[in-house]
Amino acid sequence: MSSALTGLSRYPIVQAPMAGGASRPQLAAAVGAAGGLGFLAAGYKTPAAMYEEIKHLRAQSDVPFGVNLFMPQPATSDPSAVAVYAEQLAGEAAWYETPLGDPDSGNDDAYEAKLAILLDDPVPVVSFTFGCPTRAVCEALARVGTVTVVTVTTVEEALAAHAAGADAVCVQGIEAGGHQGTHRDDPHAQGMGAGLGLLALIELVRDAVPLPLIAAGGLMRGTQIAAVLAAGASAAQLGTAFLVCPESGAHELHKRAMTDTTFTRTELTRAFSGRPARGLANRFLREHGPYAPVAYPQVHHLTSGLRKAAAQAGDPQGMALWAGQGHRLAREMPAGHLVQVLVDELEAARAGLAARAGLAAPQPRSGAGDVA
Numbered sequence: 171m172s173s174a175l176t177g178l179s180r181y182p183i184v185q186a187p188m189a190g191g192a193s194r195p196q197l198a199a200a201v202g203a204a205g206g207l208g209f210l211a212a213g214y215k216t217p218a219a220m221y222e223e224i225k226h227l228r229a230q231s232d233v234p235f236g237v238n239l240f241m242p243q244p245a246t247s248d249p250s251a252v253a254v255y256a257e258q259l260a261g262e263a264a265w266y267e268t269p270l271g272d273p274d275s276g277n278d279d280a281y282e283a284k285l286a287i288l289l290d291d292p293v294p295v296v297s298f299t300f301g302c303p304t305r306a307v308c309e310a311l312a313r314v315g316t317v318t319v320v321t322v323t324t325v326e327e328a329l330a331a332h333a334a335g336a337d338a339v340c341v342q343g344i345e346a347g348g349h350q351g352t353h354r355d356d357p358h359a360q361g362m363g364a365g366l367g368l369l370a371l372i373e374l375v376r377d378a379v380p381l382p383l384i385a386a387g388g389l390m391r392g393t394q395i396a397a398v399l400a401a402g403a404s405a406a407q408l409g410t411a412f413l414v415c416p417e418s419g420a421h422e423l424h425k426r427a428m429t430d431t432t433f434t435r436t437e438l439t440r441a442f443s444g445r446p447a448r449g450l451a452n453r454f455l456r457e458h459g460p461y462a463p464v465a466y467p468q469v470h471h472l473t474s475g476l477r478k479a480a481a482q483a484g485d486p487q488g489m490a491l492w493a494g495q496g497h498r499l500a501r502e503m504p505a506g507h508l509v510q511v512l513v514d515e516l517e518a519a520r521a522g523l524a525a526r527a528g529l530a531a532p533q534p535r536s537g538a539g540d541v542a
């Protein structure tokens with residue numbers, strides 16, 4: 171890795187923060203021990219629970235790691251659209267015998283309180299998604315020695331991250347599993363699914379800002395990591411690939427669904443949270459995705475009980491099965507082993523590329539005197 175990220179890990183491999191339980195301390199510790207950079211996900215957790223995980227990770231490991239924060243969301247959503255969606259979900263509530271959640275359970279994810287903890291007891295890296303922190307926040311984190319990373323899905327967001335003083339950007343392609351980290355969910359500015367593919371986005375962002383890039387979205391193999399490094403990224407961030415590891419806290423049904431041939435494709439949907447996120451196309455997504463409103467995190471709160479009830483009932487058709495486009499390439503193995511396999515594949519890909527480049531290179535022409 172380059173710049174401020176240098177020295178944080180031996181290999182240019184980052185385990186993505188995955189809110190909802192997957193990126194537990196044991197996953198980040200295993201990735202870190204193997205030479206990658208692990209992340210904890212603070213999203214949806216209380217500040218106290220976030221801090222417990224940090225302490226838990228430090229007790230297991232002394233390698234560097236990151237913590238990911240959700241940016242507070244503007245209270246712009248249309249309450250009547252949320253009320254209509256709640257009516258449309260009434261059949262789900264009856265089926266799973268679970269009331270819908272309160273959509274007004276908060277839209278700031280306790281950002282300020284989490285930030286205060288991270289300034290008081292600093293961690294090596296803090297990354298942000300769903301928005302861009304202020305310059306004051308980036309500077310305060312820099313003063314305590316923390317590297318800051320902002321997730322971006324467009325050139326404009328990368329420019330905002332640079333202007334705010336972030337140390338690096340995590341460039342998230344449309345292929346990525348889970349939520350798009352788009353700074354503002356504006357369906358008029360960008361239709362669902364209109365986002366950029368990772369390789370195009372890397373090049374566009376590289377042209378626009380002089381910051382190190384971490385590439386994310388659909389990366390499952392070392393060959394793909396070689397491709398994004400060749401395109402100019404300093405590191406690759408993988409979520410779905412690590413989700414199936416035994417150290418991941420993702421639900422067993424979620425892990426199994428990644429390679430279950432019943433699920434043939436992924437889709438971007440607002441059905442579960444009100445913000446575009448990529449998951450396996452299951453019954454809930456297909457039925458409710460077409461009319462789910464632009465209302466994050468209100469819809470997240472609304473469906474939270476339903477998703478838990480579906481998981482408890484052993485029904486993956488009602489769960490949010492977040493997955494990147496490469497999900498079928500998931501390999502279930504200990505996270506440390508996966509890092510090593512990815513590194514071996516990356517090195518083999520680089521060697522193969524060098525050999526092919528050698529073959530393709532123009533051969534030195536023989537001098538005129540050598541002509542027979």
Ligand SMILES: Cc1cc2nc3c(=O)[nH]c(=O)nc-3n(C[C@H](O)[C@H](O)[C@H](O)COP(=O)(O)O)c2cc1C
Binds near residue numbers: 189351388389
């Ligand atoms: C289950 C799951 C949860 C995620 N949660 C977060 C999160 O809390 N914060 C974040 O910045 N990104 C989150 N992401 C997105 C990842 O950071 C990353 O962009 C994505 O996993 C890359 O695509 P891939 O899954 O195809 O590797 C999540 C992804 C998944 C699959």
